[in-house]
Structures are given as structure tokens and as C-alpha cells.
Amino acid sequence: MIHIENLVKRYGSFVALDHLNLDIQEGEVFGLLGPNGSGKTTAINCLLALLKYDKGNITVFGRQMHPDSYDLKKDIGVVMQNVAVFEQMTVRENIDYFCGLYVRDRNERQKLVDEAIRFTGLEDYLKMRPKKLSGGLLRRLNIACGIVHKPRLIIMDEPTVAVDPQSRNRILEGILELNRQGSTIIYTSHYMEEVEQICSRIAIIDHGQVLATGTTEELKSMIKTGETITIETIHLGENELDGIQKLPHVFDLTYEDQVLKLRLSSAKHNLIRILNYLQEHDIAFGRVFSELPTLNDVFLEITGKELRD
Amino acid sequence: MIVFKGFLTITKRNLHMVFLYIVIFLTISIATQKLLEPQNSVSFKPESLNITVIDRDGGELAKGLASYLASYHTIKDIPDDKSILQDRLFYREVYYIATIPENFEEKCLKNKETLPVTKIPGGSSGFYVDQQIDTFLNGVRILNAGGFSVKDAAAQIIKNAGEIPDVTLIDKTGHGGDIPGHAFMYQYMPYIIISILCYTLSYIMLEFNRPDVKKRMQCSALSARTLNLQLFLGYAVIGLVIWFICALMAAIVYGKELLTDPHLPYYLINSFVLTIVALAISFFVSSFLKSDELVSAVVNVLTLGMSFLCGVFVSLEILGKGVRTVAHFLPVYWYEVNNNLIAGNRTLSSSQMTELCQGLIIQLLFAAALLGTALVFRRNQAQSEG
Numbered sequence: 001m002i003h004i005e006n007l008v009k010r011y012g013s014f015v016a017l018d019h020l021n022l023d024i025q026e027g028e029v030f031g032l033l034g035p036n037g038s039g040k041t042t043a044i045n046c047l048l049a050l051l052k053y054d055k056g057n058i059t060v061f062g063r064q065m066h067p068d069s070y071d072l073k074k075d076i077g078v079v080m081q082n083v084a085v086f087e088q089m090t091v092r093e094n095i096d097y098f099c100g101l102y103v104r105d106r107n108e109r110q111k112l113v114d115e116a117i118r119f120t121g122l123e124d125y126l127k128m129r130p131k132k133l134s135g136g137l138l139r140r141l142n143i144a145c146g147i148v149h150k151p152r153l154i155i156m157d158e159p160t161v162a163v164d165p166q167s168r169n170r171i172l173e174g175i176l177e178l179n180r181q182g183s184t185i186i187y188t189s190h191y192m193e194e195v196e197q198i199c200s201r202i203a204i205i206d207h208g209q210v211l212a213t214g215t216t217e218e219l220k221s222m223i224k225t226g227e228t229i230t231i232e233t234i235h236l237g238e239n240e241l242d243g244i245q246k247l248p249h250v251f252d253l254t255y256e257d258q259v260l261k262l263r264l265s266s267a268k269h270n271l272i273r274i275l276n277y278l279q280e281h282d283i284a285f286g287r288v289f290s291e292l293p294t295l296n297d298v299f300l301e302i303t304g305k306e307l308r309d
Numbered sequence: 310m311i312v313f314k315g316f317l318t319i320t321k322r323n324l325h326m327v328f329l330y331i332v333i334f335l336t337i338s339i340a341t342q343k344l345l346e347p348q349n350s351v352s353f354k355p356e357s358l359n360i361t362v363i364d365r366d367g368g369e370l371a372k373g374l375a376s377y378l379a380s381y382h383t384i385k386d387i388p389d390d391k392s393i394l395q396d397r398l399f400y401r402e403v404y405y406i407a408t409i410p411e412n413f414e415e416k417c418l419k420n421k422e423t424l425p426v427t428k429i430p431g432g433s434s435g436f437y438v439d440q441q442i443d444t445f446l447n448g449v450r451i452l453n454a455g456g457f458s459v460k461d462a463a464a465q466i467i468k469n470a471g472e473i474p475d476v477t478l479i480d481k482t483g484h485g486g487d488i489p490g491h492a493f494m495y496q497y498m499p500y501i502i503i504s505i506l507c508y509t510l511s512y513i514m515l516e517f518n519r520p521d522v523k524k525r526m527q528c529s530a531l532s533a534r535t536l537n538l539q540l541f542l543g544y545a546v547i548g549l550v551i552w553f554i555c556a557l558m559a560a561i562v563y564g565k566e567l568l569t570d571p572h573l574p575y576y577l578i579n580s581f582v583l584t585i586v587a588l589a590i591s592f593f594v595s596s597f598l599k600s601d602e603l604v605s606a607v608v609n610v611l612t613l614g615m616s617f618l619c620g621v622f623v624s625l626e627i628l629g630k631g632v633r634t635v636a637h638f639l640p641v642y643w644y645e646v647n648n649n650l651i652a653g654n655r656t657l658s659s660s661q662m663t664e665l666c667q668g669l670i671i672q673l674l675f676a677a678a679l680l681g682t683a684l685v686f687r688r689n690q691a692q693s694e695g
Contacts, residue, residue, distance in 0.1 A: 048527075048528050050524060050527055050528065068532065068533075070530045070531070070532055071530075073528060073529060073530045074530040076528070078525065078528040080521055080524065080525055083521070084519075084521035084522050084524065084525035085522070086315065086319065086516050086522065087516065088322040088323070088516055089315065089318055089319065089322075093315075093318055097311060097314075097315045098525070098529070100311030100314070100315075101311060101529035101530060101531045102529060102531075
């Protein structure tokens, strides 16, 4: 459905997109995951022909995307990172306006607007102006304006920034529902939990490059980390730390603020082996956590830095 | 027509502000015009005062002066007693006492001594009598020098005293030589039209020019051409409505006087062209303004500055040469030149018609230049964003 090949975008000497390649299939919820400034929004802006790029090729629905490709744009819904609505229009007027940019027929438009209002749960706020809405409601209005014309492809650029958890869950459920209804979704975020929760395939981006692409499982299987064990303990000396480091499958160890964090490759009985070691050496310990690898671990291992850095 | 509809929706939200501005500006303009308008005063009406002439000379010249003053004023006979005279003056029975001294002819005519007079302190009416005494004495002096005897000279001046010359003003304007009241309204109109349009359209365009909204619209299936055409239509409708309201207000305020003026079509055409200029100015201003706070400041400076420089508040004739030279580079100046031409002539000659058309064309050229500059700025801005 979307093919991006060797996309390069420079701002002076700064390279925002460095030979970016992406392939997105119809029916996917495709996540673009990367820290702030990694090039997610730039990639989206190039895809929508809002930005001119220096090199590369973008095709949408099998055709080249240009600023005047209005027949292609007709099937694309956009939910911008910043809320893009008219402050002097009511909720309903805004949704109707943005629907009208795609649908001329008034009756059809009215039907679509009503559906979008129901879908985003804005029925009780129709006559309110955006200024009177909470952050969560405003985001929902932004989404309603983006999806109202029932597009084949929906691009959502960090739609949950500064949204409360309740509204965030509602938005994420809505996105999955849109996907079930047949829309392909491109979802950019720097929240790995969100991407992990809703995306069928993910591309990890940093410095304008795609570092890895695949399903959550595929991405996790790419890395060495099979398990992360965190133990609260005091009085760990050099010798004890050396001993733990030498245990089988342990490949990374940090001890800060009386918290021991171990990363181990995938194997059976990792946790039991560690606890036995602590008992044998009379090392007192408090809470113990064992976690499977997350996308943050994937990012950490690929880039050497945390996703939230 | 969704953009046009949206434009009107936002206009509707700002309607209270539009009407507020209309009421404020029209009230100020009508009040100012009424103050500036020449009053329908009768030019001069002679006043007759109660005066007293104390004749201590008794000669021909003294009698002549008394008769001369009697032809303008009522002479009250009061005894030549200082305290009585002061009493009468105090109680305003008389306003002026002229005392003709002995040897009047010698003292006042030949030696040009001042005639002793007593007036009400601080009163202005006495100046009029002073002037008449001077006129009489100067007249006698001139005639006397020309060979008339003092008696004949005085008689001649008394004879001419009551005669009023017949003066007829040429009615160049068709309104008794005066500039008609509605011309002042049209003189003031640029301030109203430009202010209202700049305020209203700038606030509306702030919504459309917000970067996120603009970007969102660029993502849509609506072509840039359609978007601009619909915005243009919105501008045109607002411009027409404001122009119509202003023209209607002028018709309501000045009624028959304006409606029967043969120059009414010229006033309407000139103000319509000005409305096009005002729309171009509004578009130009709204292209640069990014926040509500700036709108008020910029629009005020622009409209007031242009109004003061171009003869909106102060007539062009009164403005200095330097100011007028600067004003040539502003569109409102050409509107005012046209307005003066229309208001100041009952009929327009062919050369005046040519001048009028030139004024209209220059205004349209200004509009085109402003529009062009704003479009170039917008295109450059879009390119730099892309």
C-alpha cells in the first residue's frame, strides 16, 4: 500500500531522514517508534507531500505522491500531532468542516459526521468550542476530524501526547476498531507500550533511519536479552558482583542505588539460579522482578540508549 | 463550498465585533462630520447698540460723526455728567460713550488724536463702534484731502452709511457654494471601511492561517486553487456587505440631500473601489499577522496613520506640502482626491472625469500591488516551510 524507498530529507547540514525505507501493507496497524527528533514526523510530512524531500521515492496506493495528488489524498485521513481545529467553530462544525474537505454531498456528510461523533464519544459536547474541551476531548475531536470521511489509510502522528490514561485507552481502542473496520493505520509514537499494544508491525527509527522492522515478537527475538531481572539488595561488594556476572546467561549487570539489574539471554531457570546464588552467599534481598524483553530493550540494544532518553 | 461556509461561520462568531466596530466608527464619523461641517450661519448681521455721544465741540464734523453713528445705533441722550454716565454704563443702559472734545476737527482729524471713549470693560461690542468711528474719520480725511469740505465729506459718508453691497456667491458645488454634508461622510469613509475590514478579516484569517490548520488543509482532497477561490469569495461577500452598510448609513443620515445628488454614482463607485483596496490591505495585513494581540496594534497604526496622512480627518487643502507628497504613495490619498473632485464641482468636465478615472485606476493598482506582495510573501513562506 505504501512504499518508501531511500528517502532523504536534509535541513541544511542536518540530515532528518537518512535513506529511510518502509513498506506498509493494507490492513496493518503499522507503528513508527522512535524517540523525539528521530524523524517520525518528518517521514509522515514527506509521505503526505507536505515537505519536499531531497532524494527517494514515495508511492501510496501504488502511485507517486505529489502535493496535488488530490485523488490519493481523498483516501487518506490525517490526525496531526498538534490539534488542528478551528477555535471559533463548535465541535460539530469542526467535524463537518473537515468532512466537507473530502465529501461534497450534504446528506452523506451528515451521516458520516454523526458516525464520527458516536465513534469518538463526543455526543455531549457538540455545541462546545475547542477551548472549552479537556485535553482528552480535544484529542478525540482531532481524531474525529481526521477519520470522519472513512479513509482507507489513516495516519496518526502521536495522537495521545498529553492525554490522560482513560482517554488514551479510549483512543487506542478506537484505533483498533478503525483497523477492524478496514482502515490501514500508520501510528507514530515514542510510547513503546502503546505501539506494542496496538501495532501489528513496527519500525524502529532513530536519526532518520529504520533500525529494525517486524512484529513485536520478531523485534524481541532479534535481541540478546531474553529476560531482565531486578533485585533490591544492599551491601553487594565487588566479589559478589563478579560472581553474579559469571553466572550462566548473564551478559549485563548494573548495581545502582541498591538495585541490581541483570540482563540475561533466554534460558530456563535464570531466576532460580540467581536467587540460589544470593542465598548461598548470605546476601539479603528485598523485592525481586523478572520481566520479558520490551521494545525499549530492543531499542536499547540496537542503539545503546533508552527510548526515553 | 465548505471553506466559504466555514469562513461565514467564523464571521458569524465575530458578528458582534463587526457590528460593534460599525456602530463605534459610524458614531465617531457622524459626530466628527457634524462638527466639521460648515454651519448654515448667516454670514453677518449688524448689531444696533445703545450708545451716547457727548458733543463738547458742536462743530460740523462732530455733528456729522453723531449722525453717522445714529445711522447704525440708537443714540441715548444723557447729561454730560461723569457719575450719571458711569451709572448708565454700569446698568447697561448704554454700552458705549463717545466724547467729542472741543476742537475735534483740529485734534482728531488733523492731529489724528484718539477720540476719548468709554466702553464696558471686557465687552466686545465696543470694537464695532470703534471701527465705525475710524471708518468715518478716515473717510472724511480722504474726501477732505480730495477737495471736499469737512461738512460735505461728512454728509457724503453719512449718505453711503446705510448702503449694503450686493454680493452673489458662485454656486460651484451645487449646494450653495458649500461642500455638502454627505461629502464629509464619504471623506471619512476610508477610516470606517479599512478599520472594519482589517479587524474582521484579520481575526477570521488568523484561524485559517494557524500553521496546524493550514497544514491539515494541505493534507486534504481540496485543491489549493479551490481553497483560495472560496476564501476570495468570503472576502468579497464581507467587503460588499460592509460597503453596502456604509453607503446605506450615509443615505439614512443625509437622506434626500444625498439621494438627489447627481454625483451619487461617483461617490458609490469611488467608495466601492476603496472597498477593493481595503480588502487588499486586509489580505496583506492578515498575511503577516500571527496573533490576536498584534491585530489591534497594527490595524490602528495603519488606519489612523493613513487617515491622518491622506486627508480623511483633516482636509487635503489644509495638509502641508510634504505630507501630501508622502500621501501620494498611499491609496487613500487618491480616494480623497476623487472625493474632493466630486464634492467640489456641480458638473464634472471631461478633464475632471479623466482625473476621476485616473484616481480610480491608481487605487486599483494599489490593490493589485498589495495583493501581489501578499501572495508572493505567502508563497515564499510556504516554500520555506516545505
